[in-house]
Amino acid sequence: MEYAVRGTVVIAADRINDELKAEQSMGAESKYKFQKIIYTNIGNPQSVGQQPLTWPRQVLALIDLPDEEGINHPNIQNIFPSDAIARARTIKIGLGGNGSGAYSHSKGIKMFREDVCTFLQNRDGIDVPTDVENIFLSNGASAAIFNLLTSLIADNKCGIMIPIPQYPIYSASVEQLGGQKVGYYLDEKNKWNLSIDELERSLKEALENGTNVVAFVLINPGNPTGAVLTKQTVQDVVKFCSKHNLVLLADEVYQENVYNEQDKFYSCKRAAYDCGLLETNSIELASFHSTSKGVFGECGRRGGYMELTGFDENIKNQLYKLASASLCSTVNGQCMTSLMCRGPSPDDVSYESHEKEKLDIFNSLKKRSKIVNDGLNSIDGFSCQPAQGAMYCFPSIDNMPMKAINEAAEQNITPDTLYALSLLERTGICVVPASGFGQRPGRYGFRTTFLPSEDDMAYSVNAMKDHHKEFCQKYA
Amino acid sequence: MEYAVRGTVVIAADRINDELKAEQSMGAESKYKFQKIIYTNIGNPQSVGQQPLTWPRQVLALIDLPDEEGINHPNIQNIFPSDAIARARTIKIGLGGNGSGAYSHSKGIKMFREDVCTFLQNRDGIDVPTDVENIFLSNGASAAIFNLLTSLIADNKCGIMIPIPQYPIYSASVEQLGGQKVGYYLDEKNKWNLSIDELERSLKEALENGTNVVAFVLINPGNPTGAVLTKQTVQDVVKFCSKHNLVLLADEVYQENVYNEQDKFYSCKRAAYDCGLLETNSIELASFHSTSKGVFGECGRRGGYMELTGFDENIKNQLYKLASASLCSTVNGQCMTSLMCRGPSPDDVSYESHEKEKLDIFNSLKKRSKIVNDGLNSIDGFSCQPAQGAMYCFPSIDNMPMKAINEAAEQNITPDTLYALSLLERTGICVVPASGFGQRPGRYGFRTTFLPSEDDMAYSVNAMKDHHKEFCQKYA
Incomplete structure (x- = not known):
């Protein structure tokens, strides 16, 4: 059983990440040309800078707090908005007095x-x-x-x-x-x-x-x-x-x-x-x-x-x-x-800020999807279908050098694993080889999220372009 | 595949629980001789009244709150003790900036x-x-x-x-x-x-x-x-x-x-x-x-x-x-x-109250284990080994009537399922038939937790005694 989004390339990335941290804490010169790993291997938005939505987190916190330290605390309104307190109160009633620390019905509350x-x-x-x-x-x-x-x-x-x-x-x-x-x-x-x-x-x-x-x-x-x-x-x-x-x-x-x-x-x-x-x-x-x-x-x-x-x-x-x-x-x-x-209702105090936070995240995702998609398509030898949805681009590498294909066979890995490991070691970008998802025989590529920050994604696209040239030269 | 602690008897208990609630909300007379189900089928302390420990819940809540609404909020010390804030701050650093909303390493943080x-x-x-x-x-x-x-x-x-x-x-x-x-x-x-x-x-x-x-x-x-x-x-x-x-x-x-x-x-x-x-x-x-x-x-x-x-x-x-x-x-x-x-350290402000809460729960569990154990052993026809640990008593019913054994065979259930269903319908107590855990052929019994309140457990033991007499008479 293989699980590509947590597979070989990711394990290598974690190892390099540890090396970078060790080098940096010792003030040693780095053997790598980059300062950090950019993880684009997994759809994990909050690991690459997305901030959590405020209101749901406030409700969660109030549900977990004992009543006297939470919804019934005399100063609670100095910290939490009234609609978060009200929703937490409603949910606590819905939990039937059991709170969040009890097993629920096996299908859920x-x-x-x-x-x-x-x-x-x-x-x-x-x-x-x-x-x-x-x-x-x-x-x-x-x-x-x-x-x-x-x-x-x-x-x-x-x-x-x-x-x-x-x-x-x-x-x-x-x-x-x-x-x-x-x-x-x-x-x-x-x-x-x-x-x-x-x-x-x-x-x-x-x-x-x-x-x-x-x-x-x-x-x-x-x-x-x-x-x-x-x-x-x-x-x-x-x-x-x-x-x-x-x-x-x-x-x-x-x-x-x-x-x-x-x-x-x-x-x-x-x-x-x-x-x-x-x-x-x-x-x-x-x-x-x-x-x-x-x-x-x-x-x-x-x-x-x-x-x-x-x-x-x-x-x-x-x-x-x-x-x-x-x-x-x-x-x-x-x-x-x-x-x-079920978010806050339109007449709740948190409604507008909650909707704005959601819209800002959505708009930024949309923007990044375009940066990455356009960037990948600008690389000579790459083709990438439009990312209409989800969090990923899945480009095809149309000019994988035959020498790289042979080298991969000798190493007993897929050509796109060889490619992804090379990309990682030269640029710090961690992608998942397309073979981990399945593809037609003879196709090569990888999956990248567009979740890291706009700056990181802009760097990534340029670094991918440089790396592709270098890789093709190396295996020419 | 069977899962006894959530099996036939528990499903029947949930159904009766719903009936009781419906009766009570309509002000109708009950067809049962009890007002509520006493769930002793599962080791689920907080579903039967155990209060959560305060300090861990405070730390959890602070971890889930965004920094500006939590550890960095100007009024946070009016609600949360300093050691909970300090621990949450340490943990947030340990989460590497990802917070509690990101996938962690597959083995855990x-x-x-x-x-x-x-x-x-x-x-x-x-x-x-x-x-x-x-x-x-x-x-x-x-x-x-x-x-x-x-x-x-x-x-x-x-x-x-x-x-x-x-x-x-x-x-x-x-x-x-x-x-x-x-x-x-x-x-x-x-x-x-x-x-x-x-x-x-x-x-x-x-x-x-x-x-x-x-x-x-x-x-x-x-x-x-x-x-x-x-x-x-x-x-x-x-x-x-x-x-x-x-x-x-x-x-x-x-x-x-x-x-x-x-x-x-x-x-x-x-x-x-x-x-x-x-x-x-x-x-x-x-x-x-x-x-x-x-x-x-x-x-x-x-x-x-x-x-x-x-x-x-x-x-x-x-x-x-x-x-x-x-x-x-x-x-x-x-x-x-x-x-x-890793609880609070001995010089933290919450240390004493945290230790006291833990000890109170422990002592109460110990007391209830004895109430239930002694009570079960006082029932003519029951024998129950001492509950030295865990949360359960597992008595043997030594005088299961032959007529009940035959009746169970006709209904295609085990004798102790017949017994547990009878106990449920007559007293509202929900136990798990011993057959759900396995036992020597010819043995009958059930598992009960000793988690409900001391009052509920005292009622339960008496109700079990009365029910056993009644059951033995019915199938004499």
């Missing part, structure tokens, strides 16, 4: 699941009510994805359709659970879109090989591709899953990270509704969301949820048992999920 | 792992240094246990030795991972001690059946038994594991819950040291601890750690990859683990 329901109703605007019993709060999206795959993979004939490229939790989990990965290719030249022809081809091939294909993974907006799928494409996918009785796993954790007006996020649930599949109960859909992405970026909080639609009671019971085996997800993360789904 | 190392050094007082690279911070102990079992169970021939009775995470995880459960019986009549003869018998039988026994689970203090093992027994166990090359999983989450002076907790690591097994590197030991138990009782926080001793690099790398696949454990829980391992 009911009041928080109700907040998720309301959020989903408002997002999708459909007249099918969302049932609180179909919401599972989880440690990030990862834990829910792993539990669902556990319940779907009954034996080593079971196959899961996964995009190529994909986020490695899918390949790693399916391998760990002993299932079959059934890859379908995304179309790079067409902004990483997907085509039903390719899905049918992949499915047919797997069935012919005796694989029992049980589920389909869609990541929208795409990781690592940055693609935002059109309404038509999402509808095609839900119809494809319904037609072939595949459980649809909709990884929608980047649903707020859509940067262009014309590329509105369109959920699988809404698509299933619009195609009449909810009414006829003819699709099984699990959708995932998280506090780690969007503009919250609260990765360390491990908050997230899964919504089940159209699942039969047996699988739901099995998922409840799996959730029970880890007792409950972290209550602190559950709180953050609730606060993401 | 290094500074917190150093706190765990110091705690372990002080606890065991041995001259073998604890390596920070062998500490994995985890979502409670459960996540670490599951990951370790995942790495140990390579195929369906792999067996794990598990006590009978045991805490169900072991049986459930081994089943889920497709391994073999190899049960060894604890000796009820001898205060639930274990004997090496029984371990050898169990191992021999498994080997004869072709099972590849790879690991051994020890729970000390015992769950559900409440036993605290002697120095001699723990030494016998580490020698047994070393002799047979079994990885030892030491579940020591109740290490602070030891109620008698003479029953001092003795760790497996210390035992391995005292037996010379560390020096010769001849044992593989994983020990687990958690913020959920002890006097912290911070279950909802999902804090915990695993320490590896004597493991080879391959397994450590695999465990690191497994940890990477869920990115990191909740940083909030990691903070609580650090605060559990």
